[in-house]
Amino acid sequence: MTVTETRPSTADSSRPAPTPAQRVAAIPMQIAKSPHFARVLFPIALFAVWLLSLAAVEEIWPFAVDVLPTPSEVGAFMWDEFITDTLARKNLYETFYISLRRLMSGFAIAMVLGTALGLAMGLSRATNAFCHDWTMAILAMPALAWALFNSIIFGFDDRGPILTVILAGIPFVIVNVREGVRNTPRELFDMARSFQVPQSKVIRHVLVPSLMPFMFAAARYCFSIGWKGLVIAEVFGGQDGAGWTIKFWYDAHRAHGVVGYAAFFVIFAILFERLVFEPISRRAFRWRPQLQTEVVEEAFGEHHEHYGEEETARH
Amino acid sequence: MAEIRIKNLHKEFGTGQDKVVALENVNLEITGHSFVSIVGPSGCGKSTLLNILTGIETPTNGTVDITSDGHVAAPGYVFQAARLLPWRTVTDNLLFVQEDRSDSTKQRCQRYLEMVQLGDKGDKFPGELSGGMQQRVGIARAFSIEPDVLFMDEPFSHLDAITARALRRELHHMWDETKKMVVFVTHDVGEAVELSNRILVFAKGGSLEDDIQIDLPFPRDPADDEVAVAKAHVLRKFEELDLLAS
Ligand SMILES: Nc1ncnc2c1ncn2[C@@H]1O[C@H](COP(=O)(O)OP(=O)(O)OP(=O)(O)O)[C@@H](O)[C@H]1O
Ligand SMILES: [Mg+2]
Numbered sequence: 333m334t335v336t337e338t339r340p341s342t343a344d345s346s347r348p349a350p351t352p353a354q355r356v357a358a359i360p361m362q363i364a365k366s367p368h369f370a371r372v373l374f375p376i377a378l379f380a381v382w383l384l385s386l387a388a389v390e391e392i393w394p395f396a397v398d399v400l401p402t403p404s405e406v407g408a409f410m411w412d413e414f415i416t417d418t419l420a421r422k423n424l425y426e427t428f429y430i431s432l433r434r435l436m437s438g439f440a441i442a443m444v445l446g447t448a449l450g451l452a453m454g455l456s457r458a459t460n461a462f463c464h465d466w467t468m469a470i471l472a473m474p475a476l477a478w479a480l481f482n483s484i485i486f487g488f489d490d491r492g493p494i495l496t497v498i499l500a501g502i503p504f505v506i507v508n509v510r511e512g513v514r515n516t517p518r519e520l521f522d523m524a525r526s527f528q529v530p531q532s533k534v535i536r537h538v539l540v541p542s543l544m545p546f547m548f549a550a551a552r553y554c555f556s557i558g559w560k561g562l563v564i565a566e567v568f569g570g571q572d573g574a575g576w577t578i579k580f581w582y583d584a585h586r587a588h589g590v591v592g593y594a595a596f597f598v599i600f601a602i603l604f605e606r607l608v609f610e611p612i613s614r615r616a617f618r619w620r621p622q623l624q625t626e627v628v629e630e631a632f633g634e635h636h637e638h639y640g641e642e643e644t645a646r647h
Numbered sequence: 648m649a650e651i652r653i654k655n656l657h658k659e660f661g662t663g664q665d666k667v668v669a670l671e672n673v674n675l676e677i678t679g680h681s682f683v684s685i686v687g688p689s690g691c692g693k694s695t696l697l698n699i700l701t702g703i704e705t706p707t708n709g710t711v712d713i714t715s716d717g718h719v720a721a722p723g724y725v726f727q728a729a730r731l732l733p734w735r736t737v738t739d740n741l742l743f744v745q746e747d748r749s750d751s752t753k754q755r756c757q758r759y760l761e762m763v764q765l766g767d768k769g770d771k772f773p774g775e776l777s778g779g780m781q782q783r784v785g786i787a788r789a790f791s792i793e794p795d796v797l798f799m800d801e802p803f804s805h806l807d808a809i810t811a812r813a814l815r816r817e818l819h820h821m822w823d824e825t826k827k828m829v830v831f832v833t834h835d836v837g838e839a840v841e842l843s844n845r846i847l848v849f850a851k852g853g854s855l856e857d858d859i860q861i862d863l864p865f866p867r868d869p870a871d872d873e874v875a876v877a878k879a880h881v882l883r884k885f886e887e888l889d890l891l892a893s
Contacts (some may be wrong), residue, residue: 519726525703544734
């Protein structure tokens with residue numbers, strides 16, 4: 333028997349090194365492939381579509397030009413709001429402060445209540461059986477229905493919008509925490525038991541960290557769903573706040589006001605994600621090779637199916 | 648000195664059609680300065696036995712007692728898979744199983760990390776280490792509490808030959824110096840013969856089929872005639888049982 337050894341050929345021998353001219357020629361391709369370019373490209377594309385559709389509508393239906401907002405109108409509106417020069421009753425900062433206070437109250441209550449319920453449902457089959465359909469019902473209910481319902485009950489004060497935030501957000505907290513409890517790492521609890529580690533230490537170093545990714549996903553969903561629920565609640569049952577102000581510009585037939593305010597909304601949500609959630613998640617999940625905080629992708633139908641399978645598998 | 652007493656031990660998982668017998672009427676005593684290896688085919692209940700001895704599982708029937716000089720012995724357990732806390736650094740994984748966080752404890756943990764050649768990896772998270780490195784952290788963790796009895800479940804099976812050899816030597820030294828008891832599960836008969844003074848052979852269905860004493864001096868060189876003969880003897884037993892099982 334003979335043993336032959338073949339060395340893998342190096343790149344240099346099979347392909348000549350690129351000349352400087354070729355390198356320069358390759359730069360546009362490199363830029364086009366970079367993720368930064370893709371990020372910048374998105375708003376540019378959006379802007380182009382906006383201008384094109386304006387032009388198209390003008391072509392087909394010339395007298396619509398007053399209704400559709402142009403980028404410069406929206407930009408001017410946003411700048412006026414930014415420097416608190418507004419026709420609305422409250423300026424941009426007062427308005428967002430009011431909405432944010434409601435959002436945070438509802439968010440905090442939903443997180444606390446949802447965590448308690450999720451823990452109970454994860455630990456006890458009976459509690460889960462009792463609460464499961466209710467959770468799904470709340471999840472299936474449109475935020476609009478909650479908003480209308482709450483404004484009928486509470487009239488035009490803070491309670492309606494806050495309750496809407498709670499009801500919109502809480503199913504996501506419950507479902508995520510419950511999945512977290514069901515996915516606690518048994519083999520690590522066993523390890524701790526064999527080394528006779530005290531219970532309090534096990535809770536702090538095993539249980540809580542294992543729930544963290546689920547809590548984090550819960551917080552993210554609850555925040556963004558709650559934010560949308562709040563706007564709807566303020567449109568129908570508020571006298572102030574961001575949702576109410578959008579309605580105000582709508583009633584005043586100022587399309588640029590509606591679009592501009594919605595843009596503030598989006599900017600706020602993105603800033604919050606970047607400045608609050610991302611840094612916290614980077615710190616909390618340093619131990620993960622790659623970040624994946626969306627643990628439970630909640631979709632009403634899908635989850636139901638998955639749940640059914642799991643139940644049959646257990647019996 | 649630690650003592651292990653196992654009487655009429657029986658362990659089943661599941662009920663009805665899914666019933667699996669993992670251990671069948673095991674009677675066993677291990678006393679003193681023993682290095683006991685447990686060998687047997689996959690699924691014969693080796694890990695289950697260690698889990699019962701360390702209190703993770705409870706027996707279906709029978710009793711186990713582990714004492715050390717009259718009190719309950721402190722076990723150290725090296726698992727078949729490393730079982731580290733992924734969200735804690737290597738050092739914090741070792742500190743997690745300690746009784747305190749004093750300077751002397753920290754120094755002891757560092758010493759055992761150095762023993763497994765991971766002295767510079769204390770600040771890393773388990774996810775940043777290779778599988779073999781994680782396994783070595785698991786070994787250091789069990790050593791670092793300086794247990795009365797050390798249970799090891801195929802601790803070297805994921806390591807390269809050279810590292811495994813070095814760690815076998817360390818394990819032997821520790822056992823020799825501290826006079827502690829080691830219960831060692833392995834698939835590798837050569838490894839069992841090299842390290843132990845007693846080899847227990849389990850068969851499919853979880854029964855203890857053979858109990859072999861090996862009274863050769865240490866260190867044992869696999870090339871040595873007497874060691875080779877002992878290994879051949881155990882292998883023959885193993886084969887006989889395998890034939891019986893099939
Ligand atoms: N938690 C459990 N639930 C149900 N069955 C189990 C459980 N743990 C072990 N078993 C079963 O008990 C038997 C013995 O398993 P065990 O893990 O002790 O085998 P082993 O000898 O360690 O095998 P290996 O060499 O492959 O590690 C197997 O049939 C296994 O399927
Ligand atoms: Mg095993």
